[in-house]
Amino acid sequence: FDVCVIGAGIIGSSTAFYAASTGAKTLVLEQYHFLHKKGASHGDSRIIRKTYDKAFYTQLMNLAYPLWEEAQSLSSINVLTPTGGLSLGKIGDKNLDVIIDAAKKGGIKFERLTAAEVNRRYPYFNISEDIE
Numbered sequence: 001f002d003v004c005v006i007g008a009g010i011i012g013s014s015t016a017f018y019a020a021s022t023g024a025k026t027l028v029l030e031q032y033h034f035l036h037k038k039g040a041s042h043g044d045s046r047i048i049r050k051t052y053d054k055a056f057y058t059q060l061m062n063l064a065y066p067l068w069e070e071a072q073s074l075s076s077i078n079v080l081t082p083t084g085g086l087s088l089g090k091i092g093d094k095n096l097d098v099i100i101d102a103a104k105k106g107g108i109k110f111e112r113l114t115a116a117e118v119n120r121r122y123p124y125f126n127i128s129e130d131i132e
Contacts, residue, residue, distance in 0.1 A: 001025050003016070003024045003026045004027045005027070005028045008029075009041060010041045017071075048064070049061070050065070050085075050106070050108050051085070051102055057102075058105070059105075059106055061106070088118070088132070089131065091130055091132050115127040115129045115130070115132060116129075
């Protein structure tokens with residue numbers, strides 16, 4: 001083998017996929033059976049988002065989304081359903097400002113909404129006026 005990957009979680013599987021796609025003879029070793037429930041990537045649903053409080057992760061998402069689309073097209077299995085997202089925080093919350101800054105730097109389209117706008121657009125929420 002040209003490449004041996006230990007662990008077939010999301011990182012190991014991705015590494016093996018891309019190594020094999022370059023023509024490398026690739027071996028993956030995993031301690032559990034296929035589709036086991038002992039890892040971080042098990043269950044009926046997962047979340048992926050484009051904005052994080054660290055700009056590095058937002059930049060990674062700009063690379064990851066096209067790879068997810070490629071994986072879907074190669075497998076003919078729809079695993080990604082983009083829905084948008086809603087990040088809320090107290091007005092003046094530095095963490096929210098960092099997320100907004102990362103979105104701007106990453107070219108991520110977003111809207112900044114007041115509590116009244118959130119409540120109007122999403123009537124199942126009841127956001128207090130000190131939240132945006």
